Amino acid sequence: xxxxxxxxxxxxxxxxxxVGRAVTSSSPQGRxxxxxxxxxxxxxxxAEAWGKHLFVSFADVPEQAHVHLGxxxxxxxxxxxxxxxVGQVRWRLEAGSTADLRGANxxxxxxxxxxxxxxxxxxxxxxxADADPDRAWHRIHRSTTPIAALLMDQAVLGGVGNVYRAxxxxxxxxxxxxxxxxxxxxxxxxxxxxxxxxxRDGVRTGRIDTVRPEHEPEAxxxxxxxxxxxxxxxxxxxEGQACLVCGMPVRRRVLAGRNLFWCPTCQHRG
DNA sequence: ATTCTATGTCGAA
DNA sequence: TCGACCTAGAATA
Numbered sequence: 001x002x003x004x005x006x007x008x009x010x011x012x013x014x015x016x017x018x019v020g021r022a023v024t025s026s027s028p029q030g031r032x033x034x035x036x037x038x039x040x041x042x043x044x045x046x047a048e049a050w051g052k053h054l055f056v057s058f059a060d061v062p063e064q065a066h067v068h069l070g071x072x073x074x075x076x077x078x079x080x081x082x083x084x085x086v087g088q089v090r091w092r093l094e095a096g097s098t099a100d101l102r103g104a105n106x107x108x109x110x111x112x113x114x115x116x117x118x119x120x121x122x123x124x125x126x127x128x129a130d131a132d133p134d135r136a137w138h139r140i141h142r143s144t145t146p147i148a149a150l151l152m153d154q155a156v157l158g159g160v161g162n163v164y165r166a167x168x169x170x171x172x173x174x175x176x177x178x179x180x181x182x183x184x185x186x187x188x189x190x191x192x193x194x195x196x197x198x199x200r201d202g203v204r205t206g207r208i209d210t211v212r213p214e215h216e217p218e219a220x221x222x223x224x225x226x227x228x229x230x231x232x233x234x235x236x237x238x239e240g241q242a243c244l245v246c247g248m249p250v251r252r253r254v255l256a257g258r259n260l261f262w263c264p265t266c267q268h269r270g
Numbered sequence: 271a272t273t274c275t276a277t278g279t280c281g282a283a
Numbered sequence: 284t285c286g287a288c289c290t291a292g293a294a295t296a
Contacts, residue, residue, distance in 0.1 A: 102290065282286085
């Protein structure tokens with residue numbers, strides 16, 4: 001479930017579990033074997049997320065491990081060591097606990113300049129205290145690209161994925177195909193503040209929950225739903241189902257190769 | 271047994 | 284805009 005909150009949560013978990021400890025590093029699957037061996041036995045001294053990218057550093061190893069989970073990668077930490085390898089484990093870290101990386105789009109060692117270059121290509125990340133929303137605004141307010149596409153562009157904003165994109169547009173009543181230049185500065189600031197709240201909540205809970213209390217099914221006199229993607233949402237993957245606010249069927253279209261979900265009635269603003 | 275799908279990104283056409 | 288790629292579980296046959 002990799003949007004930015006997943007990576008920040010993972011960085012926190014890696015620090016808590018391993019910082020200051022010498023780790024065993026291996027690549028059971030083999031595709032990260034030479035790199036894993038360079039790390040083996042070194043003390044993990046940092047883990048940090050920038051958008052959907054994770055960087056892990058080790059004492060006396062100049063390079064950092066750079067991980068991107070892609071669409072379906074996972075990095076799962078379990079108690080204990082010497083656990084049986086299940087499936088394709090690209091990278092395994094062990095020190096009291098075992099962290100198994102599977103299905104990652106990217107797992108590589110980068111030199112410090114390469115790390116800096118990778119981070120420099122990312123827009124501001126709502127989960128980072130040093131993020132500047134005006135950097136994103138600068139790109140948005142001069143663009144003819146739909147705001148729904150701009151939100152997904154990692155050079156505009158770091159860490160927002162398909163769920164947060166759909167949900168922040170709904171919560172701010174913004175029509176997804178509105179050109180960036182038609183979005184007001186005030187509305188952008190509200191969307192940014194909303195992303196900060198939603199994504200921080202996501203880091204805390206490990207889920208994406210965006211439904212306000214007054215729209216919870218119980219509050220609306222309906223039975224609770226069980227979304228299968230780890231959270232309660234207004235529109236994401238709810239095509240054809242009734243909007244939780246107005247009851248109109250939620251719509252779907254493909255935009256830039258990704259499914260976009262929205263309520264045509266509630267989302268009317270630019 | 272095979273196909274499909276997924277909260278992502280890149281590069282070729 | 285499209286296919287390729289990383290993997291596993293669900294859906295379909």
